[in-house]
Amino acid sequence: MNRTAxxxxxxLAPVSWGSTYFVTTELLPxxxxxxxxxxxxxxxxxxxxxASRTLPKGAWxxxxxxxxxxxxxxxxxxxxxxxxxxxxxxxxxxxxFGPLLVIGLAALLLGEKAxxxxxxxxxxxxxxxxMVVLKAxxxxxxxxVLAGVASTASMAAGIVMTKRWGRPxxxxxxxxxGWQLTAGGLLILPVAALLEGAPPALDGRAxxxxxxxxxxxxxxxxxxxxRGIGRLSATSVTLLGPLSPxxxxxxxxxxxxxxxxxxxxxxxxxxxxxxxxxxxxxxPPRSAKExxxxxxxxxxxxxxxxxxxxxxx
Numbered sequence: 650m651n652r653t654a655x656x657x658x659x660x661l662a663p664v665s666w667g668s669t670y671f672v673t674t675e676l677l678p679x680x681x682x683x684x685x686x687x688x689x690x691x692x693x694x695x696x697x698x699x700a701s702r703t704l705p706k707g708a709w710x711x712x713x714x715x716x717x718x719x720x721x722x723x724x725x726x727x728x729x730x731x732x733x734x735x736x737x738x739x740x741x742x743x744x745x746f747g748p749l750l751v752i753g754l755a756a757l758l759l760g761e762k763a764x765x766x767x768x769x770x771x772x773x774x775x776x777x778x779x780m781v782v783l784k785a786x787x788x789x790x791x792x793x794v795l796a797g798v799a800s801t802a803s804m805a806a807g808i809v810m811t812k813r814w815g816r817p818x819x820x821x822x823x824x825x826x827g828w829q830l831t832a833g834g835l836l837i838l839p840v841a842a843l844l845e846g847a848p849p850a851l852d853g854r855a856x857x858x859x860x861x862x863x864x865x866x867x868x869x870x871x872x873x874x875x876r877g878i879g880r881l882s883a884t885s886v887t888l889l890g891p892l893s894p895x896x897x898x899x900x901x902x903x904x905x906x907x908x909x910x911x912x913x914x915x916x917x918x919x920x921x922x923x924x925x926x927x928x929x930x931x932x933p934p935r936s937a938k939e940x941x942x943x944x945x946x947x948x949x950x951x952x953x954x955x956x957x958x959x960x961x962x
Contacts, residue, residue, distance in 0.1 A: 652881075656928050659877025660889050662870040667896025669866060671904060676858030678849040682729035683841035688859050690721050691834025693868035697827030703820055705828055712814055713828035719807030720871075721833020726840060727800035734793030741894045743797035745778035745920075746771075748927070750805035751887035758813055759883060764931055767884050773923035774891040780916025781898050805887070811875060812883045822876035830871060888927030891920045 677685055698704070705713050731740040748771035755761040816825050851859070877886050895917055901907035909917075 652930065655877060655880050656885070656889070658873050659881065659886060660892055662874040662877070663889050663891075663893040664896045665866050665870040667893040668900055669862070670897050671900045672858045672861060672866070676854045677862075678851070678855055681845055681849055682733070683726060683837055683845050684848055685862070686721075686725035686729065686837045687834055687841050689834075689862045689867045690725065690830045690837065693863045693871070694827050694830025694832070694834055696863075697823055697868055697872065698831055699827075701821065701824035701827055703824040706817065709817055709828070713825075714832045716807060716811055716814070717829040717832025718836055719803050719810060720829055722836030723803045724800050724807065725833070725837060727796045727803060731793050731797035731800055734790045735797060739783070740793070740797045740800075741782045741897075742775065742779045743794070744801050744804075745775040745891055745894065747801045747805050747890055748774060748884070748887040750802060751808050752884050754805055754809040755812070755883040758809055761882055761884060763884060766929070767888070767927060770888055770923040770927035774888065774920050774927070777916040777918070777920025777923060778891050778894050781913045781920065782894055808878060808887055809883050811878050812886075816879060822879060823872055826868070826872040826875045829875070830867065885928055888924055891924050895920055 673685060728740070728744070731743065735743075749768075752761075752763045752767060752771060756763055811825075816822070874886075877889075898907075898909065898913065898917065902909050
């Protein structure tokens with residue numbers, strides 16, 4: 650499969666995550682973010698593990714737990730806490746700075762040298778998302794800001810460490826996604842029971858919402874996400890992240906009747922353009938052979954110039 654197809658399939662993950670707000674507010678029980686996190690992660694993880702029929706071995710038991718904590722177990726609760734305490738889309742803006750963290754961590758841990766184009770794309774994406782989701786007079790809550798920063802850092806570290814550790818030989822992204830979702834869901838489960846108590850009563854709409862969240866929004870989306878991390882650079886994958894708040898804005902306009910101002914439309918254009926630019930392949934380094942050929946051409950031209958000068962004399 651070529652690079653463009655891989656990018657397109659990986660992009661389906663953040664696009665799917667952009668529907669989370671709509672499904673949560675319209676179909677799921679209110680004020681139960683941790684229970685929702687468990688229902689998203691744990692059943693999907695167990696289903697993927699059963700489908701792959703593969704369990705971790707050796708060091709991958711603790712590696713899966715670490716990755717599951719970073720990508721799911723810590724990320725979900727921190728993200729929900731930030732969203733509840735930061736009105737006006739501030740949490741989404743904090744999340745939009747994730748690509749910059751990934752670029753820094755990838756340079757440190759993976760040796761991925763960030764280009765100026767990638768850095769500018771990450772900054773432009775965060776700026777564009779801010780234009781879309783920020784509202785005038787948005788209040789800043791210290792706990793919410795810390796939770797938002799921590800959730801962004803957790804996700805960034807999860808992407809980079811997933812790329813650094815890769816996968817065991819013979820294990821596909823389906824099993825890797827299942828291990829992490831299961832570990833993350835198990836980490837959230839006791840916290841949800843302690844803070845939110847017994848599960849709420851569910852109606853038909855809730856079952857529909859949780860079914861979508863489990864199968865498509867989480868199971869399929871994280872499978873595609875980890876598959877993309879294995880085939881693309883960490884920087885390229887993380888610069889697909891802004892598609893999530895952009896999708897949420899489009900769904901809010903189409904399904905909830907939320908108006909989009911000219912400023913928001915301009916921000917969407919900027920963020921989308923930055924995402925596209927972030928997927929452009931880096932310029933290949935000039936090979937030693939090409940450099941030698943270029944040097945030889947220059948030497949030949951210099952020699953010819955000297956010969957012409959001598960003839961003229």
